[in-house]
Amino acid sequence: MKKVAIIMGGFSEESSISLKSGQLIFENLCRKKYDPYKIYISKEKWILKSNENNEYLINKGDFSVIINNKKLNFDFAFIAIHGTPGEDGILQAYFDLLNIPYTGSNFHNSNITFNKKYCLSFLKDFGINVSNYIFINKNQNFCKKNILKKIGIPCFIKPSKSGSSLGISKVNKENEFDYALKKAFELDEEIIVESFLKGKEVSVGVYSFNKKKIKVLPITEIISQNDFFDFESKYSGKSKEITPAKLPFNIERNIIKIAKKVYKILNLSGMSRAEYIIVKNKPFFIEINTIPGLSKESIFPKQLKSAGLSLSNFFKNIIESSIKK
Structure with missing residues (x-):
């Protein structure tokens, strides 16, 4: 049986969601094919936690662990960390150096997609519709009035490298701009000021095995009870999620076409989930x-269920195709 390290935790506030994702993966891996282990990564330590709740330190030199005087090496890494260092390419580069296969996209593509500054610019060059935006670096001189004149109010201020809507603010009045800027800069040295788009928000899950055929899962419509789909809406039940979304056939077909195009342009592997606003x-x-959320409350597993795909079989295909890759 292949020894699979399920890697969870991370360095950001998304770590709590990652632990739930990792647990769901652990519960649904086929025990006839895989021997799964829970690996917890934080800034302080990397550990393997046993079923008896014993902790064993991971040797970062070769990603191994000593248990009962025996060295354990892993055949595969299932990365379930949202945010850094799992979604930004850091772990991918680490496992590439060790020649350990892992789920998802490689270092370069993970780094581009995680950084909104790069991702938006990249996709815009390929004709993908995005909102108007301006990038601001920390300590950069800028004119607030000129920015708001171009972007308009309401607008969003976002850290360039952050997930789960952490650090994001919707600015409804000019006097809210400075606080929103400060909040975003607490998480990142690069931020985005982005025009508000009024329309229907949808979430689109996409996956492929060996990049042979890109498939789109049933689309989810998101209706947030808050001002936008923020962290609370995503993980505290403050949103209504409709899967499959009730969309006109021509719009649904167009979203599927664009979602596949984005996946291909970004040269992704495995699973992904993207948000779109229909205007x-x-x-x-x-x-x-x-690395979409895989907790019981997350959208991606609900989309798999709507498509009639079991988690166990889906994870098996993800692992086997990643090993072949």
Whole structure:
């Protein structure tokens, strides 16, 4: 049986969601094919936690662990960390150096998708609709009035490298701008000021095995009880999620076409989930997650269920195709 390290935790506030994702993966891996282990990564330590809740330190030199005087090496890494260091390419580069196969996209593509600054610019060059935006670096001189004149109010201020809507603010009045800027800069040295798009928000899960055929899962419509689909809406039940979304056939077909195009342009592998806003029947790309949430409350598992795909079989295909890759 292949020894699979399920890697969870991370360095950001998304770690709590990652633990739930990792647990769901652990519970649904086929025990006839895989021997799964829970690996917890934090800034302080990397550990393997046993079923008896014993902790064993991971040797970062070769990603091994000593248990009962025996060295354990892993055949595969299932990365379930949202945010850094799992979604931004850091772990991918680490496992590439060790020649250990892992789930998802490689270092380069993970790094591009995680950084909104790069991702939006990249996709815009390929004709993907995105909102108007301006990038601001920390300590950079800028004119607030000129920015708001171009972007308009309401607008969003976002850290360039952050997930789960952490650090994001919707600015409804000019006097809210400075606080929103400060909040975003607490998480990142690069931020985005982005125009508000009024329309229907949808979440689109996409996956492929060996990049042979890109498939789109049933689309989810998101109706947030809050001002936008923020962290609370995503993980505290403050949103209504409709899967499959009730969309006109031509709009649904167009979203599927664009979602596949985005996946291909970004040269992704495995699973991803992207958000779009539909404005006057035209989808606008918002952001993409190359390691989507896999907790019981997350959208991606619900989309798999709607498509009639079992978690166990889906994870098996993800692992086997990643090993072949």
